[in-house]
Amino acid sequence: MYLISFYVPPDHLETVKNALFKKGAGKIGHYDACAWHTMGQGQFRPLAGSQPFKGEENIIEQCEEARVEMVCEDHILKTVLQELVRVHPYETPAYHAIQGVTLENL
Template identity: 50%
Template sequence: MYTFVFYVPQSHLAEVKHAVFAAGAGSIGNYQHCCWQVLGQGQFQPMPGSQPFTGQQDQLSQVAEWRVEMVVDDVLMPAVMAAFRSVHPYEEPAYAVYRLEDF
Protein backbone atom coordinates (compact mmCIF):
# COMPACT_ATOMS: atom_id res chain seq x y z
CA MET A 1 0.00 0.00 0.00
CA TYR A 2 1.17 3.52 -0.78
CA THR A 3 0.23 7.07 0.12
CA PHE A 4 0.04 9.17 -3.03
CA VAL A 5 0.40 12.94 -2.57
CA PHE A 6 0.00 15.46 -5.37
CA TYR A 7 -0.44 19.17 -5.97
CA VAL A 8 -3.00 20.58 -8.39
CA PRO A 9 -4.60 23.96 -9.16
CA GLN A 10 -8.27 24.51 -8.27
CA SER A 11 -9.19 24.51 -11.97
CA HIS A 12 -8.24 20.82 -12.27
CA LEU A 13 -8.84 19.50 -8.75
CA ALA A 14 -12.07 17.61 -9.50
CA GLU A 15 -10.83 16.24 -12.83
CA VAL A 16 -7.57 14.87 -11.40
CA LYS A 17 -9.28 13.35 -8.37
CA HIS A 18 -11.94 11.76 -10.58
CA ALA A 19 -9.26 10.19 -12.81
CA VAL A 20 -7.19 8.70 -9.98
CA PHE A 21 -10.30 7.49 -8.12
CA ALA A 22 -11.49 5.81 -11.35
CA ALA A 23 -8.10 4.04 -11.51
CA GLY A 24 -8.66 2.67 -8.00
CA ALA A 25 -6.95 5.18 -5.69
CA GLY A 26 -8.55 6.22 -2.41
CA SER A 27 -10.16 2.94 -1.37
CA ILE A 28 -10.04 1.91 2.29
CA GLY A 29 -12.04 -1.16 3.26
CA ASN A 30 -15.69 -0.55 2.34
CA TYR A 31 -15.06 3.13 1.49
CA GLN A 32 -14.00 4.67 -1.80
CA HIS A 33 -12.99 8.14 -3.01
CA CYS A 34 -11.18 8.74 0.30
CA CYS A 35 -8.66 11.57 0.41
CA TRP A 36 -7.40 14.44 2.49
CA GLN A 37 -6.81 17.83 0.89
CA VAL A 38 -5.69 21.27 1.91
CA LEU A 39 -5.21 24.53 0.03
CA GLY A 40 -1.71 25.99 0.04
CA GLN A 41 0.72 27.99 -2.03
CA GLY A 42 3.11 26.50 -4.57
CA GLN A 43 6.21 28.22 -5.92
CA PHE A 44 8.20 27.62 -9.11
CA GLN A 45 10.26 29.35 -11.77
CA PRO A 46 9.87 28.06 -15.35
CA MET A 47 13.25 27.81 -17.06
CA PRO A 48 14.07 28.27 -20.76
CA GLY A 49 12.60 25.43 -22.80
CA SER A 50 9.66 24.92 -20.44
CA GLN A 51 6.03 25.25 -21.44
CA PRO A 52 4.36 26.29 -18.18
CA PHE A 53 0.61 25.91 -17.62
CA THR A 54 0.78 29.18 -15.69
CA GLY A 55 3.55 31.71 -15.10
CA GLN A 56 6.29 32.83 -17.45
CA GLN A 57 9.82 31.65 -18.15
CA ASP A 58 12.52 33.11 -15.91
CA GLN A 59 9.95 34.61 -13.51
CA LEU A 60 9.27 33.29 -10.03
CA SER A 61 5.60 32.37 -9.61
CA GLN A 62 3.48 31.60 -6.58
CA VAL A 63 0.07 30.04 -7.12
CA ALA A 64 -2.73 28.57 -5.04
CA GLU A 65 -2.65 24.77 -5.23
CA TRP A 66 -4.38 21.89 -3.49
CA ARG A 67 -2.31 19.20 -1.77
CA VAL A 68 -4.24 15.93 -2.05
CA GLU A 69 -3.33 12.69 -0.25
CA MET A 70 -4.82 9.22 -0.67
CA VAL A 71 -3.92 5.57 -0.31
CA VAL A 72 -3.31 3.32 -3.31
CA ASP A 73 -2.97 -0.46 -3.41
CA ASP A 74 0.39 -1.67 -4.76
CA VAL A 75 -1.03 -3.33 -7.87
CA LEU A 76 -3.03 -0.20 -8.80
CA MET A 77 -0.16 2.30 -8.56
CA PRO A 78 0.92 2.11 -12.25
CA ALA A 79 -2.67 2.70 -13.46
CA VAL A 80 -3.17 5.53 -10.94
CA MET A 81 0.03 7.25 -12.09
CA ALA A 82 -0.97 6.89 -15.75
CA ALA A 83 -4.39 8.40 -15.01
CA PHE A 84 -2.79 11.22 -12.99
CA ARG A 85 -0.35 12.14 -15.74
CA SER A 86 -3.01 11.98 -18.45
CA VAL A 87 -5.21 14.70 -16.91
CA HIS A 88 -2.89 16.88 -14.80
CA PRO A 89 -2.39 20.26 -16.49
CA TYR A 90 1.25 20.82 -15.47
CA GLU A 91 4.15 19.96 -17.74
CA GLU A 92 5.97 18.58 -14.68
CA PRO A 93 3.38 17.80 -11.97
CA ALA A 94 4.71 17.58 -8.42
CA TYR A 95 3.88 14.44 -6.47
CA ALA A 96 5.27 12.03 -3.89
CA VAL A 97 4.67 8.34 -3.25
CA TYR A 98 5.31 6.80 0.17
CA ARG A 99 5.27 3.08 0.93
CA LEU A 100 3.13 2.26 3.95
CA GLU A 101 3.95 -0.38 6.56
CA ASP A 102 1.27 -2.65 8.00
CA PHE A 103 1.18 -2.62 11.82
Template identity: 50%
Template sequence: MYSLVFYVPESHLESVKQAVFSAGAGSMGDYDSCCWQIKGQGQFRPVEGATPFLGKVDELEVVDEYRVEMVLSKEVKARVLAALLLAHPYEEVAYHFIPVQY
Protein backbone atom coordinates in the same frame (compact mmCIF):
# COMPACT_ATOMS: atom_id res chain seq x y z
CA MET B 1 -0.01 -0.01 0.22
CA TYR B 2 1.17 3.44 -0.76
CA SER B 3 0.18 6.97 0.07
CA LEU B 4 0.10 9.15 -3.03
CA VAL B 5 0.74 12.85 -2.46
CA PHE B 6 0.37 15.36 -5.27
CA TYR B 7 -0.07 19.08 -5.78
CA VAL B 8 -2.65 20.46 -8.18
CA PRO B 9 -3.97 23.93 -9.03
CA GLU B 10 -7.41 24.68 -7.66
CA SER B 11 -8.84 24.83 -11.19
CA HIS B 12 -8.09 21.12 -11.77
CA LEU B 13 -8.58 19.70 -8.27
CA GLU B 14 -11.77 17.73 -8.87
CA SER B 15 -10.92 16.44 -12.35
CA VAL B 16 -7.50 15.14 -11.28
CA LYS B 17 -8.95 13.51 -8.16
CA GLN B 18 -11.64 11.80 -10.24
CA ALA B 19 -9.01 10.49 -12.67
CA VAL B 20 -6.92 8.86 -9.93
CA PHE B 21 -10.00 7.59 -8.10
CA SER B 22 -11.18 5.96 -11.35
CA ALA B 23 -7.76 4.31 -11.69
CA GLY B 24 -8.13 2.69 -8.26
CA ALA B 25 -6.67 5.13 -5.72
CA GLY B 26 -8.53 6.26 -2.60
CA SER B 27 -10.17 2.96 -1.62
CA MET B 28 -10.18 1.84 2.00
CA GLY B 29 -12.29 -1.14 2.99
CA ASP B 30 -15.92 -0.40 2.15
CA TYR B 31 -15.18 3.20 1.11
CA ASP B 32 -13.91 4.75 -2.10
CA SER B 33 -13.02 8.29 -3.22
CA CYS B 34 -11.17 8.81 0.08
CA CYS B 35 -8.57 11.55 0.30
CA TRP B 36 -7.25 14.34 2.44
CA GLN B 37 -6.59 17.76 0.96
CA ILE B 38 -5.44 21.17 2.08
CA LYS B 39 -5.15 24.45 0.23
CA GLY B 40 -1.85 26.29 0.13
CA GLN B 41 0.41 28.12 -2.25
CA GLY B 42 3.00 26.66 -4.56
CA GLN B 43 5.72 28.56 -6.32
CA PHE B 44 7.95 27.87 -9.30
CA ARG B 45 9.90 29.60 -12.01
CA PRO B 46 9.79 28.07 -15.50
CA VAL B 47 13.25 28.06 -17.05
CA GLU B 48 14.29 28.22 -20.70
CA GLY B 49 12.74 25.33 -22.63
CA ALA B 50 9.67 25.03 -20.36
CA THR B 51 6.13 25.26 -21.67
CA PRO B 52 4.31 26.27 -18.48
CA PHE B 53 0.59 25.82 -17.93
CA LEU B 54 0.76 28.91 -15.69
CA GLY B 55 3.28 31.72 -15.63
CA LYS B 56 6.03 32.79 -17.99
CA VAL B 57 9.57 31.62 -18.59
CA ASP B 58 12.07 33.20 -16.17
CA GLU B 59 9.31 34.71 -13.98
CA LEU B 60 8.51 33.46 -10.48
CA GLU B 61 4.90 32.27 -10.23
CA VAL B 62 2.88 31.77 -7.02
CA VAL B 63 -0.37 29.86 -7.40
CA ASP B 64 -3.15 28.54 -5.16
CA GLU B 65 -2.79 24.76 -5.13
CA TYR B 66 -4.05 21.81 -3.15
CA ARG B 67 -1.94 19.12 -1.56
CA VAL B 68 -3.92 15.89 -1.97
CA GLU B 69 -3.16 12.59 -0.22
CA MET B 70 -4.74 9.19 -0.71
CA VAL B 71 -3.90 5.53 -0.30
CA LEU B 72 -3.67 2.92 -3.02
CA SER B 73 -2.63 -0.69 -3.39
CA LYS B 74 0.56 -1.80 -5.09
CA GLU B 75 -1.52 -3.46 -7.81
CA VAL B 76 -2.94 -0.16 -9.11
CA LYS B 77 0.15 2.04 -8.65
CA ALA B 78 1.20 2.13 -12.34
CA ARG B 79 -2.38 2.74 -13.50
CA VAL B 80 -2.87 5.53 -10.95
CA LEU B 81 0.38 7.22 -11.95
CA ALA B 82 -0.58 7.11 -15.63
CA ALA B 83 -3.99 8.63 -14.81
CA LEU B 84 -2.41 11.37 -12.68
CA LEU B 85 0.06 12.37 -15.37
CA LEU B 86 -2.61 12.36 -18.08
CA ALA B 87 -5.17 14.40 -16.13
CA HIS B 88 -2.81 16.91 -14.52
CA PRO B 89 -2.36 20.22 -16.36
CA TYR B 90 1.28 20.82 -15.38
CA GLU B 91 4.18 19.96 -17.66
CA GLU B 92 6.11 18.65 -14.62
CA VAL B 93 3.81 17.09 -12.01
CA ALA B 94 4.96 17.24 -8.38
CA TYR B 95 4.02 13.94 -6.71
CA HIS B 96 5.46 11.18 -4.56
CA PHE B 97 4.53 7.71 -3.37
CA ILE B 98 5.20 6.76 0.24
CA PRO B 99 5.09 3.07 1.28
CA VAL B 100 2.67 2.61 4.20
CA GLN B 101 1.39 -0.21 6.34
CA TYR B 102 -2.36 -0.60 6.46
Protein backbone atom coordinates in the same frame (compact mmCIF):
# COMPACT_ATOMS: atom_id res chain seq x y z
CA MET C 1 -0.47 0.18 0.21
CA TYR C 2 0.97 3.55 -0.82
CA LEU C 3 0.13 7.12 0.11
CA ILE C 4 0.06 9.30 -3.02
CA SER C 5 0.50 13.03 -2.58
CA PHE C 6 0.38 15.69 -5.29
CA TYR C 7 -0.27 19.39 -5.91
CA VAL C 8 -2.93 20.68 -8.28
CA PRO C 9 -4.59 24.02 -9.08
CA PRO C 10 -7.98 24.37 -7.35
CA ASP C 11 -9.92 24.52 -10.62
CA HIS C 12 -8.56 21.06 -11.59
CA LEU C 13 -8.88 19.46 -8.14
CA GLU C 14 -12.06 17.45 -8.70
CA THR C 15 -11.15 16.39 -12.24
CA VAL C 16 -7.79 14.95 -11.18
CA LYS C 17 -9.15 13.30 -8.02
CA ASN C 18 -12.03 11.68 -9.92
CA ALA C 19 -9.70 10.37 -12.63
CA LEU C 20 -7.56 8.66 -9.97
CA PHE C 21 -10.62 7.30 -8.18
CA LYS C 22 -11.76 5.71 -11.47
CA LYS C 23 -8.38 3.90 -11.63
CA GLY C 24 -8.91 2.54 -8.09
CA ALA C 25 -7.02 4.99 -5.88
CA GLY C 26 -8.66 6.20 -2.67
CA LYS C 27 -10.15 2.83 -1.69
CA ILE C 28 -9.93 1.81 1.97
CA GLY C 29 -11.84 -1.30 3.04
CA HIS C 30 -15.53 -0.77 2.24
CA TYR C 31 -15.03 2.90 1.30
CA ASP C 32 -13.92 4.52 -1.92
CA ALA C 33 -13.27 8.06 -3.19
CA CYS C 34 -11.29 8.70 0.02
CA ALA C 35 -8.93 11.67 -0.11
CA TRP C 36 -7.71 14.58 1.94
CA HIS C 37 -6.71 17.98 0.63
CA THR C 38 -5.67 21.34 1.92
CA MET C 39 -5.00 24.64 0.18
CA GLY C 40 -1.60 26.31 0.17
CA GLN C 41 0.75 28.56 -1.74
CA GLY C 42 3.12 26.99 -4.28
CA GLN C 43 5.88 28.50 -6.34
CA PHE C 44 8.02 27.59 -9.33
CA ARG C 45 10.16 29.16 -12.04
CA PRO C 46 9.71 27.91 -15.61
CA LEU C 47 13.12 27.29 -17.19
CA ALA C 48 14.16 27.51 -20.82
CA GLY C 49 12.31 24.97 -22.95
CA SER C 50 9.38 24.65 -20.54
CA GLN C 51 5.75 24.99 -21.51
CA PRO C 52 4.20 26.14 -18.22
CA PHE C 53 0.49 25.91 -17.46
CA LYS C 54 0.88 29.32 -15.85
CA GLY C 55 3.74 31.82 -15.69
CA GLU C 56 6.61 32.96 -17.88
CA GLU C 57 10.10 31.65 -18.50
CA ASN C 58 12.68 32.65 -15.84
CA ILE C 59 10.13 34.44 -13.62
CA ILE C 60 9.13 32.96 -10.26
CA GLU C 61 5.39 32.33 -10.18
CA GLN C 62 3.36 31.92 -6.99
CA CYS C 63 -0.10 30.42 -7.06
CA GLU C 64 -2.73 28.75 -4.92
CA GLU C 65 -2.59 24.96 -5.05
CA ALA C 66 -4.28 22.05 -3.34
CA ARG C 67 -2.14 19.34 -1.77
CA VAL C 68 -4.01 16.07 -2.18
CA GLU C 69 -3.36 12.78 -0.41
CA MET C 70 -4.97 9.42 -1.08
CA VAL C 71 -4.10 5.78 -0.66
CA CYS C 72 -3.36 3.40 -3.49
CA GLU C 73 -2.95 -0.37 -3.53
CA ASP C 74 0.42 -1.68 -4.70
CA HIS C 75 -0.87 -3.50 -7.79
CA ILE C 76 -2.43 -0.35 -9.33
CA LEU C 77 0.23 2.22 -8.35
CA LYS C 78 1.82 2.48 -11.81
CA THR C 79 -1.56 2.81 -13.54
CA VAL C 80 -2.73 5.47 -11.08
CA LEU C 81 0.49 7.52 -11.41
CA GLN C 82 0.31 7.30 -15.21
CA GLU C 83 -3.24 8.63 -15.04
CA LEU C 84 -2.15 11.44 -12.71
CA VAL C 85 0.48 12.57 -15.21
CA ARG C 86 -1.98 12.22 -18.11
CA VAL C 87 -4.85 14.27 -16.62
CA HIS C 88 -2.87 16.82 -14.62
CA PRO C 89 -2.71 20.30 -16.20
CA TYR C 90 0.97 20.87 -15.32
CA GLU C 91 3.66 19.92 -17.81
CA THR C 92 5.53 18.15 -14.98
CA PRO C 93 3.29 17.57 -11.94
CA ALA C 94 4.96 17.24 -8.53
CA TYR C 95 3.94 14.04 -6.76
CA HIS C 96 5.30 11.30 -4.56
CA ALA C 97 4.22 7.86 -3.40
CA ILE C 98 5.28 6.53 -0.01
CA GLN C 99 4.88 2.88 0.85
CA GLY C 100 2.96 2.47 4.08
CA VAL C 101 2.55 -0.16 6.71
CA THR C 102 -0.74 -1.93 7.31
CA LEU C 103 -1.69 -4.37 10.05
CA GLU C 104 -1.74 -7.13 7.43
CA ASN C 105 1.97 -6.76 6.65
CA LEU C 106 3.26 -6.41 10.24
